Amino acid sequence: MVVQTSVPELYEDESHSVIEIRTDSLQTLRELGPPDLVHLVKQPVGKSSAKQVGLYHHVTGIDASSSASLAAYINTLVYQPNDRQNKITSGLYCCYNAFSRVDMRVQVQIPGTVESYCMDERGNKLEATEEHWLETYLCSVLRAYSYADNGSGDTVKKIIGVRRFNPVTSTEQEHKFLDAAEKLFFSGWQLGSDPEIQVPNLVSNHLTSGLLHYITTTGRFTSGINLFEKLRARDPEIASLLARVYLAADEEVKAVQLLHEAVEELPMDYSILDCQAEFCNRKGRSDLALEIAKRGVVAAPSEFGTWARLAEVYVAQEQWDLALLTLNSCPMFTYQDKDAPRLPEPSRVSLPLDPQTMCDEIDDAGATPPDVDMVHPTLRRLAAGNYKGTFHKAYILLTEITKKIGWDQLLKIRSQVFVMEEEYRNEKQQAPGSRNASTTALRGTDTPQPNGHGEIDNQDDSGPAPSSSGTGATTNGSDIVSPASDEPQAATTGYLDPSVSKPTTSITVRSGAETPQPVPPTTTQDDAYTQFRHKRLCERWLDNLFMVLYEDLRIYTIWRTEAAQYRQQQLAYKKTAEEWEILGELAQRLHRGDEAIEAWRGCLEVRFSPKAMRGLMGDLRNRPGDRRGEIGCLIRLIAWQWRWYSEFSPDLLLTMRRLIEEEGAVKIRSIVQATSLPQHILDLTHQYAALCATFRSSGTEG
Incomplete structure (x- = not known):
């Protein structure tokens, strides 16, 4: 039924x-x-x-x-x-x-x-x-x-009263969708693009993102390959999309051959170069990815993605100074959220509950948590959780570096590549020239230059070139800085571990703004200035990111110290469900998997939380062996989504498809049926499994 x-x-x-x-x-x-x-x-x-x-x-x-x-x-x-x-x-x-x-x-x-x-x-x-x-x-x-919601409930709670249905539930409907996409493909740029893309183009827009999302969610790779093959015959730029589908379908040989042909035909197409660089880097060949990523920056210097990819490659190569300098050169864009209804508060709201979705275990007493006012102020003030778009991705890169080298080493490298306030103050008093500190930074063999033949000439440079605006790209000539809501807030209470030292102030600059010039010399040049003039001014948004990261680490240290003290005294460490959610997200941002799981479980012991359940399911997926636990999370998330009128979540469908591919449909159905939840709740999960069978996913045969 x-x-x-x-x-x-x-x-x-x-x-x-x-x-x-x-x-x-x-x-x-x-x-x-x-x-x-x-x-x-x-x-x-x-x-x-x-x-x-x-x-x-x-x-x-x-x-x-x-x-x-x-x-x-x-x-x-x-x-x-x-x-x-x-x-x-x-x-x-x-x-x-x-x-x-x-x-x-x-x-x-x-x-x-x-x-x-x-x-x-x-x-x-x-x-x-x-x-x-x-x-x-x-x-x-x-x-x-x-x-669609990713299972965490964040999207569900954002707009009240939305029924979400699966738009493609059969191969006939898929044909209809892909046929419409083919007819309108070359108009897709009109729809806009993801917030990390500055200018929508033929292969980077909401239509191509939607197509790739559909193909990877349902596993209908053959249909995607057929579509992009036809489109590639009309425009060779489509090769980057076709290659991504080949890679998702585990057809790596075909993808590499295609990329090779495409680069020969379009040597400076940044989408093709980015796909190549990502593949090489993921395969552990950052040495091959480096030159490709540099060429991608030259091909599209005003796009965030090319600079971010180059920074990723430098991180993989453990060239931390170049990674920070490249990150500093990333053009940042103001986040543009999805279009949402702009309607007044309704006079009355009725949210009926269908008997088929009723389950005491997943009742979270409404879409908004009741204990939000009981969150400690220092936790509520954490700004990193609010970052979106380019700021979010840049923060992820910064935490990746911190995870690998530690906070103290990060501060040391930061002071080596960026002008610190004390240095700048000294140089203002005795600088021997008017050199621009933001544009004389570390130039060398790592700066790519086009030579007119699609090759990269390695000149006498040793770092990534500054962006076209000198200190970071701008959009329409306006200053791009972190939104005011993302400004770091200093917590006033709590134990601060001495190992988490607050970063010293650096000289920052707004993108596109006039760079401060050192005062003409009054004394002779010394060795300190030689180092100073090879440093860059830190972009204001990146300086903010350092402060936000410091606050994340500070609160994390307080949490772990308190938890250890409570364990030592054999006392229960208690938090509200909302506080556990925030701590779980904090640990996840800092790549502390075990501590994140501890927080998610702590939250679920207080009350049901789709966000915590989603985090727990993601961890179980990354740790093979507990399929029953993962399926248990999936069942509850599907039921909660249904409770809030969402019959379709691509992320949950993808999880179900991968489980069936790995274990087989018969085994998955048996595990679901053996779960001690009401049958009407299990039937909701069986509908997701039936959809995989409809699309003939791997593992559904027989």
Whole structure:
């Protein structure tokens, strides 16, 4: 039996029409658009003169290829069992078309007529064409993947009242999706791109990200290869996408051959170079990856990804100074979040619970934790958890370096490559020239230069070249710095281990801002200046990252010290569930796996938490041998998602597919069935396994 979620109901404030507000917000949308909006009008049964009430909810994953399919969804809401006192008299389905930047709408009168039209950014009604519906359908599938939750519940809790469905549940629907993607592929750049990409292009945009996400989630590599082979015949740049699918399908020989051919044809295509560098680095051949990564920086000096890849290679080679200098040169972009509904608070909210999803074990007493006010202020102030986009990835690189060499050594290397405040103060008094400290930094054999033949000339340089803006790239000429909310906060309480020393202040500079010049000389040049002039000014955002990392390490040290003291005294170390979640994320950021698991388990002992369960499942996946524990986590996460109207999570489907590939479908089904949870909860997990069988995933045969 197929289980379906209940329908959340958000009652609109009589003074604010959600449809009008959505229309007004169309001109502010920048990317794929918000989830679909379904607005219903209800009135009491048998009372035609009674006052009508407007209510709504959001949806992703509904087939938006025609007005009939959207009207069919509204018809499924007419006979909902949770409200027999009222009847639906009309419904409006709104689905955003990000290609043409119009809102496709289907108005259904019950009983009565169906009207379809589209609304443009100026509020004008337009006729809906077949091309509009093709674009809308593709956007709806991409949104279903983009707005899906990874299992942690963070996305579920972000927007209240969203039903999430799987947009592709059969091979026939897959063919329809990939056919639409092929027809509109060369317009994909119009949809925008992930926040780490500065300029969307043919191979880096929301359409290509969605396609790769779908292919890797479902394991439908052959379908992906066929699609990109056809597209590559029209444009050789598609080779980078095809190579990534080959690598995901474990067809490494074909991927290497393809990349070799592609580089010969397009020697300075940064997407192809990045794919090559990533593959070589992952295979432990950072020596091969280095020159490729350098060439990638030359090919796309204003993109964050190429600089980040070069920094990764330097980390793999344990060239920590060059890794920091490269990180300092990364162009940083202000994070652009997904388009979200901008609606007022509903006057009333009804979140019915379907009997098929009821389970005491996963009841977290609502989508928001009750103990949020009981979190210690120092934990709530940790800024690293708020980083997103380029700042998040840069922080990951910084913690990777810290994990390998330790905090003290990181500070030592930092002082060797960046100008410290004391040095700068001294040089202002006795500097013998007006050399720009941010652009004279460590130049040498590691700076790639194009020679016109796709090769890299190694000149007399010894470090990565500064970005085109001198001290880091800018966007549209504006200063790019870390958001104010991410500024490090100094904690005022707690034990500070002497080994975690606070970093000394360095001289920082805003990207694109004028660099301070040393004062003309008043004394003779000495040895100290020789070292000073070869240093760089530290970007302001990177300086902030050091302070945030210091605060993370400081709080981590306090936590571990207190925990050890409690163990010594044989006392229980207690925290609220929310505090355990924060500590788990903290340990995870600092690559302390065992301590993260300790925190996740501590949280789950207090109450159910999808975030903690997701963290625990991820750890069990990285430690083969406890398949039952991993499946137990998966069952509970699927059930919790269903409780909050999410029938589809790509990450949970991927976990199920990999389990079936490794252990076989029969064994996985047996382990699920042997779990001591209610049968209706197990059936939800069986639906994920059935989907893998539908797509004929490896391990489902027989």
